Amino acid sequence: MKATYFKYTLNFKRPSGTSRGVLKTKESWFIKIESDGKVGIGECGLLRGLSIDDRPDYEEQLQWVCENINLGLENLYESMKDCPSIQFGLETAFLSLNSKNKYELFPSEFTRGNQGMIINGLVWMGEKSFMKSQIQDKIDQGFSCIKLKIGAIDFQSELDLLQYIRREFSASDIELRVDANGAFQPKEALHKLEKLSKFNLHSIEQPIKQGQWDNMRDLCKKTPLPIALDEELIGVIDVTKKQELIQTIQPQYIILKPSLIGGFEGSQTWIDLAERTGTGWWMTSALESNIGLNAISQFTFTKANKMPQGLGTGSLYTNNIDCPLEIVGEKIMYNPNFTWESKF
Numbered sequence: 001m002k003a004t005y006f007k008y009t010l011n012f013k014r015p016s017g018t019s020r021g022v023l024k025t026k027e028s029w030f031i032k033i034e035s036d037g038k039v040g041i042g043e044c045g046l047l048r049g050l051s052i053d054d055r056p057d058y059e060e061q062l063q064w065v066c067e068n069i070n071l072g073l074e075n076l077y078e079s080m081k082d083c084p085s086i087q088f089g090l091e092t093a094f095l096s097l098n099s100k101n102k103y104e105l106f107p108s109e110f111t112r113g114n115q116g117m118i119i120n121g122l123v124w125m126g127e128k129s130f131m132k133s134q135i136q137d138k139i140d141q142g143f144s145c146i147k148l149k150i151g152a153i154d155f156q157s158e159l160d161l162l163q164y165i166r167r168e169f170s171a172s173d174i175e176l177r178v179d180a181n182g183a184f185q186p187k188e189a190l191h192k193l194e195k196l197s198k199f200n201l202h203s204i205e206q207p208i209k210q211g212q213w214d215n216m217r218d219l220c221k222k223t224p225l226p227i228a229l230d231e232e233l234i235g236v237i238d239v240t241k242k243q244e245l246i247q248t249i250q251p252q253y254i255i256l257k258p259s260l261i262g263g264f265e266g267s268q269t270w271i272d273l274a275e276r277t278g279t280g281w282w283m284t285s286a287l288e289s290n291i292g293l294n295a296i297s298q299f300t301f302t303k304a305n306k307m308p309q310g311l312g313t314g315s316l317y318t319n320n321i322d323c324p325l326e327i328v329g330e331k332i333m334y335n336p337n338f339t340w341e342s343k344f
Contacts, residue, residue, distance in 0.1 A: 001035040003069035003093075005044075005062040010289055010317040026287050026317070029062060031086075031093045033069060040097025043292035044089035045259030052235040052260075053083040061086060077265065081237055088263035092295045103294060103324070103340055110301035116331035117301055119312045120145040120177060125152035128161055135165060142329035145175040145202070145308040151183025155192065162199040171200035175308070182209035182231055189219055197224035203253055206230040217249045228253035230284075234260050239269055246273050254279055255310070257286040264299050271303065284310030290323035297325060297332055 010026040027048070033040040044062065048054050053061070061083050065076055073094045080086045095105040109115040121138030123131055123146060131148070138146050146165075150158045165176065176199065184192055184207045193207060203226040208215060210232040220227050229251045236242050246254075254274055256267045267283070274281045283300040285293050293314050300309055311332050314325055324338035 001070055003031060003033045003066040005029055005031050005066050011319050012316055013318050028289050031089045033093045033097045038097055039102055040093040042089035042093030043288050044085045045286050045288040045292045046085045047286055051085055053085050084262040085259045088259045091263040105295055106298040106302050108301050111298060111334050113334055113336045116333040118308045118330050119332050120147040120308045120310055122312055123148045125149045128157055131161055144330055147177040150178045151180045159195060166199050175202045177202045179205035180207045182206050184208050186215040190222055193223050193225045201225055203228045213248050220249055220251050226252035228255050230255040242273055246277050254281045256281060256283045258296055259286045259288060282307045282309050285313045287313055290314050290321045294323050294325055
């Protein structure tokens, strides 16, 4: 068995705004395993400035993993506990290597093309007119759940935008989620949540920056609007610490991004904790290419979570890898008749 790695830079179709800045490109790294004439491919979905494994020796870690691939998944996964994106890449690569079809990792009614999953339509930050046009596009496509990034333009403009949507579409027409990416200051957060709650929103993701457990706990206790933890989960590796986070903050929801929280095994740990404590959850991609998105989508389907998932990022790039995933109305579907590119 031998393994190699390589880098692939994804180019956004148009610059995409978040409260942490504007994204024009997204780098991904791939692990390729070869054994007995079979090939497995996995994506290490590193997010610069957010992943805990955004570190100077990241490529050295990939090199070490490839040189020691014969240690097997279990040992390598444990060795990479501080590099969750590499854990995800390894899990996917080994699943791919051991599958009949290297891209069908979790066979199900989803991969047979019989069932799909409802996803949210994603609206990026930008000028109000641009955000309005994105919203209209998503509604025209048939989405019943829309997620808006907020925190980059002034707050009043964002409120005006939400008011515009609610004038046109009631909460029974469109479910609205907002994602602040930690943009609010703790002292102003509750006041802003009260203003946002007037628009019958489903939830808000990460209103304040992660790592402020006491402030977040108080917000979750007093909020008029359900709070979903996102970045808060990043870097919480130990199971005891994960349990402590859930019990301390008591969020209404948690959002799982396998590339940032230790792949499928890390995600499953969070799911188990959430379900034991009555905490809602959903899965979301972290701007991976279609290789990573394909793996996450298949895993997510097996969890039978009926909430809209955040898996609609495959169309963001000009140079993504063609894949069997298709957006049909508001559902992500898998076309089993699709033939993958041979580049991997």
